[in-house]
Amino acid sequence: MDRYNQHGIEKKWREIWEKEKLYHTAKDPKKKYYCLDMFPYPSGDGLHVGHWRGYVLSDMWARYQKMNGYDVLHPIGFDAFGLPAENAAIKRKSHPRKFTAQAIPRMREQLKQIGTMYDWEREVVTSEPSYYKWTQKIFLELFKQGLAYRKNALVNWCPTDQTVLANEQVVEGKCERCGAVIEKQEREQWFFKITNYTEELLADLEKLNWPERVKTLQRNWIGKSEGALLSFAVEGSSEKIDVFTTRPDTLFGCTYLVLAPEHPAAEKITSTEHKKEFEAYRKTTNALSEVERIAEKREKTGVHTGAFALHPATKEKLPIFVADYVVMGYGTGAIMAVPAHDQRDFAFAKQYNIPLKTTIKPDDGRDDSKIRALEECFTGKGILYNSGDFTGLTSDQAIEKIGKKYGAPSIRYKLRDWLISRQRYWGAPIPIVYCDKCGIQAVSEKDLPVLLPEDSDFKPTGESPLARHPTFTNTICPNCDGSARRETDTMDTFVDSSWYFLRYTDPHNTKEAFSQKELNKWLPVDMYVGGIEHAILHLLYARFVTKALADAKLVGFREPFTRLYNIGIVHLDGAKMSKSRGNVVNPDELVAHFGSDTLRGYELFLGPADRDVEWNPRAVAGIHRFLERVWEISGNVRDRTDSLERTKELIFEITREIEALRPNTALARLMAISHDYVQTPPSKEEFAFYLQLMAPFFPHLAEDLWHTLGKKDSIFSSAWPQGEEHLGKRVTIVVQVNGKLRATVDVPRDVAREDLQQSARTAVEHHIQGKSLKKVIVVDGRLVNFVVQ
């Protein structure tokens, strides 16, 4: 037999599969399965072995589902708009479209190299007018529903990328992408009203088969807190100050109030003699970057406004301060400060010598004298004292009662509306026209797409590049036919990716974004595979858009992704593999050396698929040796079948491991039995089963050997075999004495208990001798444990 010529085999089968349209998606699925990958953005550097991991896992899964009789939709596309392409184009003095047109074919080849069963006829590219026409349509749909709106807002400005960013794209006050310190700017921007769906986005997480970790991240991001809104009158003023608190039980410990510097009431209540100081403080705060403002261990600063609030219960005069440790973006931008029971307030009070008042005792008997001694504060719940009518209540009782008596129950969320305007070129133009007479007007659907001009200067300057393009900007009002200006911002690329999975069902539709008919055949997505980095942004936005489209009666479901799987990150030298770090391993070279099947196998063998792993360049050879061995075995198969026992058991185990998404252990079993096959060559029948088990992992090799067995159809058209557990007629029983392993005995599986106990006892007699037998534990098919004294 010839040597294993993996390259020849792989090339041959890819051509045949393509020619015979093996992966062509069924027109009318009887049993549908939608297996989705998070689509990549076209990159000049192509894929590295870290990218491979997710694609290989989903492909293994898709092939397994296909063999289980499902009609599988397994599509791919490119998230082609956005900063990566634009920045790459600037760097190469090219144009984003040109850059994209070069990068996509190369990545397509790389993806094909993996040997995936994608249906390439359904490929979508978000930067194509035939795609973004519908992104614009979806924008208009949200606009029609009042879910897209324009407002003047303090926004996150990235000075390097020269664009506004969504809150979600700002990490520790820095740009998620380039790391530049974010500035706050006041700008008129487009937002999507994701906050209309806050409660539903939170509640529906319960229904999803997603990793708990991702659900928790989304819950935290939505950030629901329940508390009370308490109102404080300002002495000698008609102003009222509302504060939000989750701990109304500490109301009687409140000794001052704090407003955020940007709070609208701050200016009004500040007394004349404090005006100067206040203005100066506000100016300094404004000048601080977000990073500086939230820097750890920064001393608390603030100024007195000269005004006083009245305690709603005791009518005590409480000084009102302005301090930047209170932020305008959360709650009401004002707090009741309780220095005895809140760390931040405590730090501030210490700094400015404000007295504290303890009102809660820990109910665990701890001494709270320290609190009084100004050494620390008590932030837990306990028993109230010094709290008027509420003295003696527990915190939990008081939270409800005080909240009701002096205010109203209130729920606050951290989730903000989604800012979608970008002052960049490479994105879908926002289909809006401004008319002096008619105001904000939606572009008529017949005029979609609003084409992105190809000849625009796209260098970022802070203003939208499209604003410098007169033939784009000047247009006609769809309402009055008078002259008007186009919106010149483009949409955040997360808008493109918030609906792409719908387009795959009907990618060539020129009449609609997707037809209900095609959509209903496939959605929702049964399995979505991708990295944890999209746990918040992409997944939350896609869920929101789905819900908005459901309310527009355009889709018939409210959650897009029934099941989510997070592929672990591949590290090299302890750090996440990335081109910018320079620690990438190029799959092309490995494929050239070992073939795709070897690399596929190794990607899945690295470790548990959902855990981060360190790439070990040398270990790839182990998989290659294994495939060589399987090739050798195929030359030695016997005609006669003695018994299918070991094979049936193997089928059972591999099926179980695949179902549990444990490809690493499935592969370990496949390898282990290959050693048996070297000793005892398998029969044709056995080996055919074995190849079916190999097929989801090693499609090329499995298909090739399948045909050398004389099979006519593709192995992927064959039905996944049925396994059985516990077929072996003999079984190894563990014999313990006092829980310690002392021997093993080999007995028939259906051995009588007395006989088993007898042979077990014989095996460990010398450990029992001279001791009294207290008890015998027998676990069928597993062990016998003699308890002696």
Next chain:
RNA sequence: GGGCGAGUGGCGGAACGGUAGACGCGCCGGCCUUAGGAGCCGGUGGGAGAAAUCCUGUAGAGGUUCAAAUCCUCUCUCGCCCACCA
């Protein structure tokens, strides 16, 4: 400060509460080869022993159980996420 994970050989990692270390890498020994290797065979947690076998071992300390890497309590270490969020 809060939340969520995770600690098992030289390394990646296996183990429905029931033979700890499957499988792979590496290493050691041998084989094939003119030679080389990313080829083949065997061995490989630590300790004692010629061997049978015994002792010991899953971050640490307790506990539950006939039996604990696995369940419970505390401690330590590492990782990730969130965070002046009231």
